[in-house]
Amino acid sequence: MTGTDDRPKRYAPRMNRGAFRLQAVLWSFIALLQLVMLTRNVLAGDPWDWPNALNLVVLVLAVANVGWLLYVRRRDSSFWDEEEARKADWDRRGRAL
Numbered sequence: 001m002t003g004t005d006d007r008p009k010r011y012a013p014r015m016n017r018g019a020f021r022l023q024a025v026l027w028s029f030i031a032l033l034q035l036v037m038l039t040r041n042v043l044a045g046d047p048w049d050w051p052n053a054l055n056l057v058v059l060v061l062a063v064a065n066v067g068w069l070l071y072v073r074r075r076d077s078s079f080w081d082e083e084e085a086r087k088a089d090w091d092r093r094g095r096a097l
Contacts, residue, residue, distance in 0.1 A: 011075040016083060024069050031062035 015023075034055050041052055 008075075010079050012072045015072060015076065017080045020069060020073055020080075024066065024073075027062050027065045027069065031059060031066060034059035034062060 038052065038055050038059065041055075046052075
């Protein structure tokens with residue numbers, strides 16, 4: 001190899017479209033849950049204590065992970081499309097036998 005491949009490398013090589021969907025749903029649910037909990041505590045007038053701070057930290061992490069997943073989706077979607085086309089071709093050939 002010369003190291004000058006025309007093709008860009010995958011950002012997350014072990015992630016496929018199904019793994020992306022699962023992680024996106026889970027991290028979005030976690031972010032929404034933390035946002036609801038923080039909003040409920042703030043609107044109730046509860047004093048700010050360490051569980052609220054922990055909720056805020058988890059909310060920030062969840063939003064950061066959703067952002068990272070969207071970045072991976074933008075960069076790796078062409079690879080996912082190729083994998084699905086290859087699998088569909090393999091299935092089509094197998095059924096033709």
